[in-house]
Structure formats: structure tokens, C-alpha cells
């Protein structure tokens with residue numbers, strides 16, 4: 001026979017002022033199976049907890065219902081009290097009299113009646129509760145970091161320095177990401193490469209980091225603490241162990257006219273190439289799309305000149321497998337190209353470029369060696385127009401959000417231009433100047449006040465060419481939308497930051513959600529910014545939304561802290577609220593008929609197939625099996641199974657049915 | 666008919682199958698299933714438009730499985746049931762042979778891919794009397810429709826003949842047999858009957874192959890097949906998927922696609 005204890009909390013005035021708690025306690029005392037029922041001002045206080053402890057001991061309670069606030073608030077508290085008193089914590093439940101009753105109703109008898117109903121439902125449930133035990137899963141203390149931009153680099157270093165193994169996977173031939181392409185960085189104007197490359201080298205040399213460049217994620221299976229990953233190492237056409245990075249091959253390759261991705265098409269590279277001199281690793285790859293040997297079947301010059309015979313034309317992609325406990329997604333972002341803008345010439349004007357291209361022009365290692373020369377004819381531009389919010393904050397273009405970094409880098413661009421071309425004129429068209437951040441507003445003011453950059457508030461409606469000049473037509477909204485026309489030599493569009501191509505496919509491989517712009521979605525916008533909804537998969541940097549370097553690095557370190565916390569445990573403890581497929585005596589073994597419709601219904605890929613074998617080892621039945629490490633207890637499968645063969649522990653059919661029937665009775 | 670008997674005889678003689686599951690003449694003008702195990706018996710096989718049972722219901726039965734690999738005489742709905750059962754992991758490639766019937770011709774099919782091709786070429790529209798009945802129901806006001814089903818379903822005495830005739834009702838324990846809790850009350854009273862039939866319609870949503878065997882099996886002539894057929898037609902229209910057209914692991918109601926319509930959510 002059940003002996004349930006009911007503990008009604010006033011929550012000070014929160015419940016007590018609206019619900020007649022004494023009446024609730026009294027009514028509950030009459031429910032069959034209730035052995036003890038009291039009310040108290042603050043159940044969660046020390047004396048309140050003592051009340052529960054003593055009642056469990058004195059009345060030999062078999063279950064506890066605390067009628068108080070939301071279980072989100074205090075369920076752990078009261079379950080701990082029960083557990084300390086020798087009662088299995090899962091025999092304790094909370095009826096939410098605050099959020100579900102007193103906060104949403106007026107003081108009245110009906111409100112108290114409802115409170116009694118809420119408690120009575122829980123009493124019926126607890127009568128049917130079974131002791132449950134937390135699920136323990138082992139943790140593989142290796143992290144997979146996807147993306148070797150500054151975010152991935154920071155996360156990898158922090159995790160590795162915490163003493164854990166890291167596998168860093170970068171899609172491109174070198175790590176570094178967008179930061180390696182930048183000239184100088186706001187708000188301090190330190191040289192991007194100078195602060196980045198030491199970190200890149202640290203990654204390469206760290207004993208805890210295994211680096212796979214020119215590689216991509218093939219698949220990720222498993223669950224928090226226990227992922228299995230397959231990584232595709234794309235064929236570099238090179239034996240990396242033999243290559244010394246001497247670079248002879250790249251100087252001798254006859255195929256020299258391939259637009260360099262690193263230089264955003266403003267410079268050229270060879271078919272066998274290292275993207276930039278400070279690349280990590282400093283080992284070339286052969287671009288098979290352009291290499292004359294792969295396209296026409298002859299050449300092999302690099303093979304001939306290589307002093308260590310490292311070239312491997314017949315190399316194939318390789319799949320490597322690793323077991324990891326956590327995944328950090330740091331695959332970054334990209335920016336729109338100029339061809340996205342019909343009003344700015346659809347990319348047909350050579351001297352209309354995007355911000356990333358201007359970074360390359362400003363960069364000392366760039367195609368112009370840091371001299372500001374325009375792409376069309378190499379002349380130094382006398383007048384440069386910068387257009388902020390190119391694409392961003394423009395619902396008509398499908399990008400309603402603010403790309404966040406453009407105001408700052410546009411100010412930086414204009415400033416750096418003025419530093420290099422003292423007599424030049426810089427104009428910035430902007431909608432608002434968004435420079436919130438430490439030293440950020442000071443930075444944009446410096447551009448305006450000290451470097452005399454002309455800021456014009458308004459949008460540019462059209463750009464066209466006239467006598468070798470770019471005519472920029474806009475309006476100055478601070479002067480009653482007065483039309484403005486500027487004859488420019490160069491136009492730099494601060495194009496919107498957008499998700500990487502392939503972000504959607506990657507998200508699906510990782511089972512993480514993405515928003516309508518294909519940026520990955522955090523578990524909670526405020527309180528869980530680096531977690532995803534898939535346990536064990538974390539986010540860092542611009543793959544979540546456009547971010548600047550300080551923010552990316554901060555987030556990466558935050559993620560690393562989460563991973564380190566996860567790896568500080570040998571085993572993970574999880575709530576046992578998971579689905580279970582029933583088992584019965586042979587010859588049925590289970591009422592599950594193995595239709596596996598639940599398998600496609602489960603949003604967490606938690607359902608596997610289990611073969612039941614007889615004594616001779618023959619498979620007699622294949623049924624569904626829930627992996628408790630993956631199951632999130634959502635109950636979708638339970639609702640789906642026609643034969644009611646899956647049940648959710650802690651919320652069984654029997655329990656929920658009893659609750660509903662109590663309400664109807 | 667002769668073509669069918671010839672194919673069946675050959676299948677047995679060449680050991681392609683151990684038993685032919687087909688139709689033969691029963692009593693009172695009704696057709697009955699027959700399990701032909703010797704070539705000589707093949708002459709009892711027949712085929713006409715009174716053959717309304719869905720023979721796919723037999724393949725998973727242990728008694729039938731004991732007879733060895735079956736060849737199934739299969740008009741379109743039987744073939745679709747086979748493909749749907751395969752989608753639901755109830756049969757495996759090579760478990761059975763199908764003698765598919767269409768326009769008086771018999772085609773022997775052993776691979777699922779062959780069956781998929783065959784089904785894809787055959788029109789799947791409902792019989793006109795069922796189509797008309799559904800249209801009549803659609804034209805009713807909700808109150809009229811409620812009245813109609815109330816009067817039909819009240820008659821049901823829960824013999825479960827419809828469930829036994831349905832090839833997709835293969836669960837070893839049906840929800841009606843769950844008693845902890847007892848979801849569906851045992852006695853045949855109006856509310857319990859509603860619960861039973863609504864549950865069955867929901868359980869067949871996206872899975873019903875529209876054979877009509879349940880309605881034919883009902884001793885009280887309750888047109889119970891209209892419920893499942895209507896749901897099936899709606900799913901076909903809204904989600905573009907049709908049960909038993911191919912072997913697939915994604916089912917209309919158990920999978921989510923971003924482009925799925927959500928206009929029915931109010």
C-alpha cells in the first residue's frame with residue numbers, strides 16, 4: 001500500500017496569498033494512499049526540508065509530492081532531500097502550484113480547488129512511480145574541433161592546454177581562417193598575421209593536438225561522451241612526411257595563372273601551392289582541377305624538381321576514424337560577393353570590391369604588397385567610397401539581420417586608407433554606426449575626427465561607370481534625403497556576413513539545428529550560448545552568427561571550458577527519463593514488432609535495432625532498442641508506437657493515464 | 666485463369682515456391698483463400714472481382730510460414746501491402762514470390778525493385794463506389810458526418826474481423842489488448858467503438874494500402890474502410906506520399922521534412 005506524503009508550500013505570499021494552502025493540505029489528507037499532508041511557509045528552507053525528512057522517517061513514506069513552485073526551480077532540492085532520507089529521488093514529484101495556479105489566477109475557492117486537483121494528479125502518479133537510477137555513460141576525453149579559424153584554434157589550444165587530446169579538422173590546406181586574410185585588426189590596429197601565426201604554430205606543435213588540414217567531416221555517430229567520427233583526408237597528392245616545405249615545386253609549376261582563393265582572386269597562384277607563406281602546415285597541395293597533369297595527362301614538373309620525391313600523383317582520399325567525447329563546431333562564415341548586388345553592377349566593375357578584397361589590398365603580404373592600388377589598372381585611388389550594410393539589414397535581399405562586424409571594419413578600412421594615401425578622400429555611406437564595445441566607439445570617432453573620413457548617412461542606390469570613374473549615387477538622409485553623387489576610383493562594399501556554403505549539410509551530419517539563414521543555433525540565446533541542442537556538440541565563433549575576433553575568441557574559450565568540464569568526469573550521469581522498449585517472455589520476447597517507424601520518428605537518432613537470439617545463437621526477432629545515452633526523453637516514439645511497446649521511464653503510460661483519469665474523476 | 670494456374674504450377678514444379686497463396690471458390694458465393702502445395706492442386710486457383718481479401722495478411726502468420734516460401738497471388742492492393750510490409754521490416758527480399766495480376770496477365774516478381782516498377786505502372790485510384798462514398802462524406806456538414814458515423818459505429822460489436830483482414834494490422838499486441846492502462850474499453854458501447862475506430866484509422870494513417878478488405882470483412886457491413894481510405898487520400902494529397910508504392914524507411918507520419926505543409930495546424 002502506498003504511503004504518500006504531501007507537502008504544500010506557501011512560497012511566502014506567492015502561493016499563500018492566492019491559494020488556501022491549509023485547505024489543500026487538508027483535502028489531500030483524505031486521498032487514499034496519502035499518509036501525511038502538511039502546509040508550510042517555505043518548504044525549500046532548512047526547516048521546510050527538515051519537515052520532509054522527519055515525515056519520511058516517521059511515516060515510512062513510499063513517495064513524496066511537494067506542491068510548490070516549478071520543478072525547474074526546486075525539483076533537484078527536494079529530490080536530494082528524499083535521497084538523503086533513504087527514499088529513491090525519483091519517488092518525489094512536484095506539483096506546480098505557483099506558475100500553474102497562484103500566479104495565473106485570482107484568489108478564490110475555485111483556485112484552491114484547482115490546486116487540490118493538481119496535487120491529486122501528482123499523488124496518483126507518484127503511487128505508480130518506480131525507483132529509477134541515473135544513467136552512467138563513460139566519457140572519451142578527446143575533442144573534435146571542426147574548423148581551424150581563430151575560433152577553432154583558440155578552442156583547440158584551450159582544450160589541449162587543459163590536458164585533453166584534440167583532433168582539429170580544417171577544410172582548407174592551411175589553418176587560419178578569415179583572420180589570416182586580414183590586414184590590421186580593429187580596434188587596436190595590430191597586424192592580424194602577427195598575432196595569429198604564433199597561435200597557428202602552437203597548434204601544429206602541441207603534443208595534444210592532431211591536425212588534419214585539407215580534410216572534412218564524413219560522419220558523426222554516437223552521443224555525448226561517445227561519438228564516433230570519420231574524417232575524409234582529401235588527397236594532397238603529396239607524402240607529407242617526406243615534404244620539407246622547401247617550396248621548389250611551387251616556384252617551378254608552369255601553371256601560374258590560377259586566381260588565388262587566399263588573395264580573393266586579386267592575385268595568382270600555381271597549381272601546386274601553399275595558400276600563403278605562413279601557412280600551417282607549410283606543405284603544398286595539388287589543385288587537381290587546374291593541374292596540367294590531371295587535366296591533360298602530362299607535365300609532372302613538380303615530381304621532377306622535388307628533392308625528396310614527395311609528390312604522389314596516385315594518392316587517394318583517406319578516411320580516418322576517431323572516437324571523441326565532444327565536438328566543437330567552429331566552421332566560421334563567409335561574406336557575400338559583389339555579384340550579389342545588381343544595383344552595384346553585379347560584380348562587373350573591377351573596382352567595386354568587397355571588404356575582404358580590400359583587406360588583401362591593405363595587407364603587406366597581399367597582391368599589392370600593402371600599397372593601395374585598385375584592381376583595374378593598378379592606380380592609387382584618390383577617392384574611395386565605402387558602403388556599409390551592403391546586403392545586411394535589408395529584408396528585400398533576404399538578410400534582415402545586422403552583420404555586426406562591418407561598421408567596425410569599414411571605419412578601419414577608411415582609416416587605413418587615409419594612413420596610406422594621405423591626400424585621398426574617403427567617404428562612408430552608412431545607416432547607423434554600430435560601434436558598441438570596448439574602445440569601439442572611440443575607434444570610429446577617430447576615423448571621423450582625426451582621419452577626416454566623411455561619413456554620409458544614407459544608402460547608395462546605384463553605381464555606374466563614366467569615363468573611368470565610378471559614379472556613386474546616394475542620398476544624405478541627414479540633409480533631407482538630398483541627392484549625393486560622388487565620382488570614385490574605388491568602391492568597397494561591406495558585404496553581409498553569411499553562413500558557409502554547405503552549412504546546412506554539415507548541421508545535418510552533426511544533428512544540430514540551424515536558423516533560416518543557416519547559422520547554427522545555440523541551445524539558449526542567453527543562458528546556453530555555446531551549447532547546441534545536441535548534447536556534447538558545442539559552438540564557437542562566426543558559424544553561429546557573424547562575430548568579430550574578440551567575441552569569437554571569447555566564445556571559443558567558453559566552449560573549451562564546457563568541454564573541459566565534461567572531460568573532468570570519467571562518467572556522465574544522466575537523468576533516467578529515457579524511453580525503453582518492453583521485454584516479455586519468449587516466444588514473444590517483446591510486444592515490439594520491429595516496424596521501426598519509431599526509428600525515423602526519433603529526432604535524436606536514439607533508436608537502434610537489437611537482434612534477439614535464442615540459445616543456439618540464431619536471430620529469432622529484431623526489435624527496437626533505445627540508446628539511453630542518446631535518448632532525450634522527448635516521448636515522440638512513445639506517441640508513435642502503435643503497439644505501445646515503448647514507454648518513457650518516469651512518465652509511463654500508466655502514470656500519465658492515472659493522472660488524466662484523476663483529473664476527469 | 667489458366668495463365669494463373671500455369672504460373673502457379675510452374676513455380677511449384679521449379680521449386681521457386683513451396684506454397685501458393687491464392688483465391689478459390691468458397692461457399693455462398695464467397696471466395697476463400699487457398700494454400701496450394703502440390704502442382705496438381707493448382708487448378709483450384711481462380712481469380713475474379715469477388716476476390717476482395719488481401720492475401721498479404723497471411724505471409725507473417727507462423728502457421729503459414731511453416732509451409733515454406735510462399736508465392737502470393739497478387740492483385741494491386743496485395744502487391745502494395747507486400748511493399749508496405751517490406752518498408753516496415755516485416756518481410757525481407759527473397760522471402761516470397763509474387764504472381765502479380767493485371768488485365769488478365771500474370772507476372773512473376775521476386776525482387777522488390779521489380780514490384781516497385783510494376784506498382785508504379787499501375788493506376789492506384791480507388792474503386793468508384795468507394796470514391797463516391799468518400800465524396801458524399803466530404804460534402805456533409807460536420808454535424809451530418811458525426812451523425813452518420815455515430816449511427817454506423819454504434820452497431821459495431823467489436824469482433825475485430827476488420828483488424829484480422831487487414832494486412833497492416835500485424836502487431837502481436839494491438840492497443841485494444843493493452844490493459845495497463847486500458848486505453849480502449851472492452852465492451853462495445855458507442856464511446857468505446859469511436860475510440861477503437863479512430864485509433865485504428867490513426868494507426869493506419871500513411872500505411873493503409875486502400876484494399877478495402879476491412880470493410881468487406883465486417884459482418885455488419887460497416888464501411889469502415891472509408892475512414893482509412895480517406896485519411897490515406899488526404900496524406901497523399903498533402904504530403905505526396907502513398908503507402909506501398911516503394912520500400913522506404915521514411916513514412917509520412919514518422920518523418921519530418923522542412924517543406925512539409927503545416928497549414929492543417931490551427
Ligand SMILES: Cc1cc2nc3c(=O)[nH]c(=O)nc-3n(C[C@H](O)[C@H](O)[C@H](O)COP(=O)(O)OP(=O)(O)OC[C@H]3O[C@@H](n4cnc5c(N)ncnc54)[C@H](O)[C@@H]3O)c2cc1C
Pocket residue numbers: 146147148149150151152169170171172175176177178179182184185186187215216217330331332333334335355356359405409412500506540541542543547548549550552
Ligand atoms: C572584411 C573583414 C574584416 C574584418 N576585420 C576584423 C577586424 O579588424 N577585427 C576583428 O576583430 N574581426 C574582424 N573581422 C571578423 C573576423 O574575420 C572573424 O571574427 C573571424 O574570422 C571569425 O573566426 P572563425 O574562426 O569563427 O571563422 P573563420 O575565420 O571563418 O574560420 C572558419 C574556418 O573553418 C574552416 N571550415 C569551414 N567549413 C569547414 C568544414 N565543413 N570542415 C572543416 N573546416 C571548415 C574554414 O576553412 C576556416 O578556416 C573581419 C571580417 C571581415 C569579413
Ligand code: SF4
Pocket residue numbers: 581591592593594595596597598599623624640641642643644645646
Ligand atoms: S514503433 Fe513500436 S513496434 Fe514499431 S519498432 Fe518501434 S517499438 Fe517496435
Ligand code: SF4
Pocket residue numbers: 578579601602603604605606607626630631632633634635636637638648
Ligand atoms: S523518447 Fe524521444 S529521444 Fe527518446 S527514443 Fe523516443 S523519440 Fe527518441
Ligand code: SF4
Pocket residue numbers: 820821822823824825826827828882883884885887889
Ligand atoms: S469488423 Fe465490423 S463489427 Fe467487427 S470490429 Fe470491425 S467494424 Fe466492428
